[in-house]
Amino acid sequence: MKEQAQADVIVIGAGVVGLSAAIAAQARGLSVTVLDREGPAAGASAGNAGAFAFTDILPLASPGILKKAPKWLLDPLGPLAVPPAYAVQIAPWMFRFWRACSPKRVAHSTTAQTALMDLSKVELEPFLQQSGTLPMLRKEGNLQVYEGEAELKASLPGWKAREEHGIEFRHLNAAEMAEIQPGLAPRFTHGTFTPGWYSIADPKLYTIALADHFRASGGPIERAEVTALRPVDGGVEVLTADGGVRRAGKVVLAAGAFSHRIARTIGESIPLETERGYNTTLPSDAFDLRTQVTFGGHGFVISRLSTGIRVGGAVELGGLNLPPNFRRSEAMLKKAQTFLPGLKPGGGVQWMGFRPSLPDSLPAIGAARATQRVIYAFGHGHLGLTQSAGTARIVADLLTGKASAIDITSFSPQRF
Structure with a gap:
C-alpha cells in the first residue's frame, strides 16, 4: 500500500458541492486535493435543471x-415511483420520510431550509465572481402553472409560507402567463411567477468551469474511488480502490449519493437514499422558452440552457444499482408535447442521475461523530446547485475554525 503526500484538505467528490467547497477552502489559504471516482461533473451536477x-x-x-x-x-x-424490486429496501427511509411530514417537523425544516437558501443567495454572486463564472448566471424567473383554479387554491398555503419569508411572487391568469411565456396549452388557466428564481447557463459546463478554476489556482483533481476513511493521529487517511x-x-x-457508503467506514449510519432523476435535452430551437416552467402537478420542469431545452424531473426511489428506466424520460417528453403544443420533440438526449436525499429534505452538513477532522456536505436532494455556494461557505468556516454564518444544528449528520 502506497501512502501519498499530505494535503491540508482532501475533498471527496467533484460535483458542484464538492468543487465549491474545495474552491472556498482554497481561498482560505488551505492546500486542497479533490478526489472523484469518475472526475468532475460526472453525476447529478451534469444533468440537473440548472x-x-x-x-x-x-x-x-x-x-x-x-x-x-x-x-x-x-x-x-x-412523478413519484418506487420500483417493486426496491420497495422492501427503501421501507425504513419511507417511514422516516412519513414522520418528517408532520406539521411541526415541516415548520422546522422550512425555517432551516430558508436560512440555508438565504445564505446561498448572498454567497452566490461573490462566489461566481471569484471563480470567473458570473457570466453564466441568468435571472429569468420561474413560472409555476396550474390546471384550473382548484389546483391554484391548493398551492396557496405554500405561497403564504413563502410570503412570510419575504419571497416575491405574483399570481397570474392565462393572458398574463402568455406575456411571460407564450405557447402554453389552454388547460393551464392560472400560474405563479417568481422573479427571484435564478439559473445557470448549463450545469455541467458550470461545474467543469469550477474544476478549471480550482486547477488553475493550484488544486489537483485526481480520479480515484474512495473506499474508506481512517482517522489517525493528526489527520485522516483516505483509502482508495x-x-x-x-x-x-x-x-x-x-x-453525493455515494457518501453514506464512505461514512459507514467510520461508524456513521446516515439514512441517505437516491432520488433517480430523468430528463431529455432537446436542441435549442425545440421551443421558444423564455423562463423555466414548472408543471408541479406532474412533477417536472422545462428549462432553457445554453446547450438546449431540458425536460426533466420526477422522483424514482430506486437506489444506486437498478438499471435506468428511460420510459420515464419518454413519458415526461410526451406530456411536454401536450403542454407546449409547439415543442419539437426530435433529436433529444436522455439522462438519468442520482440525487442524494435525506428523509427530512435537509442536507447533512457538519462533523462526523468519529472525528471533527471529517466534515460532511451531502444529501441536498434537488437543491445541490442551489445550495452549493452557501454550503461551501459553511464548510470553509468549519475547516478554519470560524463561527458559521448560520445555525447549522438542523443539518447535523447525527440528527437521525
Whole structure:
C-alpha cells in the first residue's frame, strides 16, 4: 500500500458541492486535493435543471406530498415511483420520510431550509465572481402553472409560507402567463411567477468551469474511488480502490449519493437514499422558452440552457444499482408535447442521475461523530446547485475554525 503526500484538505467528490467547497477552502489559504471516482461533473451536477431555486424553501417531505403520493404511485411512469424490486429496501427511509411530514417537523425544516437558501443567495454572486463564472448566471424567473383554479387554491398555503419569508411572487391568469411565456396549452388557466428564481447557463459546463478554476489556482483533481476513511493521529487517511492511501489534515465528504457508503467506514449510519432523476435535452430551437416552467402537478420542469431545452424531473426511489428506466424520460417528453403544443420533440438526449436525499429534505452538513477532522456536505436532494455556494461557505468556516454564518444544528449528520 502506497501512502501519498499530505494535503491540508482532501475533498471527496467533484460535483458542484464538492468543487465549491474545495474552491472556498482554497481561498482560505488551505492546500486542497479533490478526489472523484469518475472526475468532475460526472453525476447529478451534469444533468440537473440548472436552477438556483432560492424560493423553493418548502421541504419535499410535507403533508402536500403525502396527499399526492398515493395517486402518483399508481402510475409507474408518474412523478413519484418506487420500483417493486426496491420497495422492501427503501421501507425504513419511507417511514422516516412519513414522520418528517408532520406539521411541526415541516415548520422546522422550512425555517432551516430558508436560512440555508438565504445564505446561498448572498454567497452566490461573490462566489461566481471569484471563480470567473458570473457570466453564466441568468435571472429569468420561474413560472409555476396550474390546471384550473382548484389546483391554484391548493398551492396557496405554500405561497403564504413563502410570503412570510419575504419571497416575491405574483399570481397570474392565462393572458398574463402568455406575456411571460407564450405557447402554453389552454388547460393551464392560472400560474405563479417568481422573479427571484435564478439559473445557470448549463450545469455541467458550470461545474467543469469550477474544476478549471480550482486547477488553475493550484488544486489537483485526481480520479480515484474512495473506499474508506481512517482517522489517525493528526489527520485522516483516505483509502482508495486501487490500494492507495492518501493522508490529509481534514477531509470533506461530498460524494453525493455515494457518501453514506464512505461514512459507514467510520461508524456513521446516515439514512441517505437516491432520488433517480430523468430528463431529455432537446436542441435549442425545440421551443421558444423564455423562463423555466414548472408543471408541479406532474412533477417536472422545462428549462432553457445554453446547450438546449431540458425536460426533466420526477422522483424514482430506486437506489444506486437498478438499471435506468428511460420510459420515464419518454413519458415526461410526451406530456411536454401536450403542454407546449409547439415543442419539437426530435433529436433529444436522455439522462438519468442520482440525487442524494435525506428523509427530512435537509442536507447533512457538519462533523462526523468519529472525528471533527471529517466534515460532511451531502444529501441536498434537488437543491445541490442551489445550495452549493452557501454550503461551501459553511464548510470553509468549519475547516478554519470560524463561527458559521448560520445555525447549522438542523443539518447535523447525527440528527437521525
